[in-house]
Amino acid sequence: DAKTTQPPSMDCAEGRAANLPCNHSTISGNEYVYWYRQIHSQGPQYIIHGLKNNETNEMASLIITEDRKSSTLILPHATLRDTAVYYCIPPSVTDRGSTLGRLYFGRGTQLTVWP
Amino acid sequence: EAQVTQNPRYLITVTGKKLTVTCSQNMNHEYMSWYRQDPGLGLRQIYYSMNVEVTDKGDVPEGYKVSRKEKRNFPLILESPSPNQTSLYFCASSLSGTGNTIYFGEGSWLTVV
Numbered sequence: 108d109a110k111t112t113q114p115p116s117m118d119c120a121e122g123r124a125a126n127l128p129c130n131h132s133t134i135s136g137n138e139y140v141y142w143y144r145q146i147h148s149q150g151p152q153y154i155i156h157g158l159k160n161n162e163t164n165e166m167a168s169l170i171i172t173e174d175r176k177s178s179t180l181i182l183p184h185a186t187l188r189d190t191a192v193y194y195c196i197p198p199s200v201t202d203r204g205s206t207l208g209r210l211y212f213g214r215g216t217q218l219t220v221w222p
Numbered sequence: 223e224a225q226v227t228q229n230p231r232y233l234i235t236v237t238g239k240k241l242t243v244t245c246s247q248n249m250n251h252e253y254m255s256w257y258r259q260d261p262g263l264g265l266r267q268i269y270y271s272m273n274v275e276v277t278d279k280g281d282v283p284e285g286y287k288v289s290r291k292e293k294r295n296f297p298l299i300l301e302s303p304s305p306n307q308t309s310l311y312f313c314a315s316s317l318s319g320t321g322n323t324i325y326f327g328e329g330s331w332l333t334v335v
Contacts, residue, residue, distance in 0.1 A: 141323070141324075143324070145265075148259075148310055148329060149328065149329065150226075150312055150314075150326030150327055150328050150329055151265070151312070151314075151324075151326050152326070153323045153324065153325070156323070194265075208253060208255060208270035208271070208272050208278060208280075208319060209267065209270070209280065209281075210255065210267055210270075210280075210324075211267075211281075212257070212264050212265035212266075212267075213264055214262075214263075214264040215264065
């Protein structure tokens with residue numbers, strides 16, 4: 108199963124870009140990388156996902172390295188409401204390519220945006 | 223509105239008194255799962271279900287049971303709760319397996335005294 112490594116905490120000034128790294132060196136070729144965030148004790152919320160190419164949506168951008176061993180989530184203009192724990196997650200995939208149900212969240216990165 | 227609904231949201235119970243936390247989704251998702259979250263330990267998976275009548279253990283299944291008799295519901299059962307099961311619990315669902323976007327419920331705070 109692919110596991111991830113994220114820094115435990117980061118901070119960022121309001122209005123500046125927040126760049127959150129994730130190492131997923133054991134990811135398989137057909138595994139997507141998903142990012143979620145959890146604000147305080149609410150249920151985690153989907154942000155973005157990608158396979159090989161960089162992705163952008165209304166919430167964030169995702170940059171995936173060419174070797175797919177790491178990715179960076181970018182919040183281009185962080186606000187105080189972006190303070191949350193951010194999780195980088197690849198799903199579990201069997202050798203035969205079918206997805207398993209096991210999911211490892213880890214402890215994520217606590218992002219604190221300060222005024 | 224697409225959602226995952228958990229009940230109860232808050233519960234204080236006593237050791238040994240059986241309880242069930244219900245989870246329901248209205249998105250016709252095949253995959254459902256339960257997690258617990260404890261300070262310093264992050265989210266840990268308890269059980270998951272790939273489809274009706276198909277369930278399997280996650281990382282911390284001890285002391286819990288689940289059932290999946292119909293697609294929309296995935297209750298979490300604590301047959302004999304103990305204080306170490308005091309935690310914040312989340313139910314989640316996705317279209318089919320973990321390779322799809324996962325939707326989470328709002329969480330259930332459970333305290334066992």
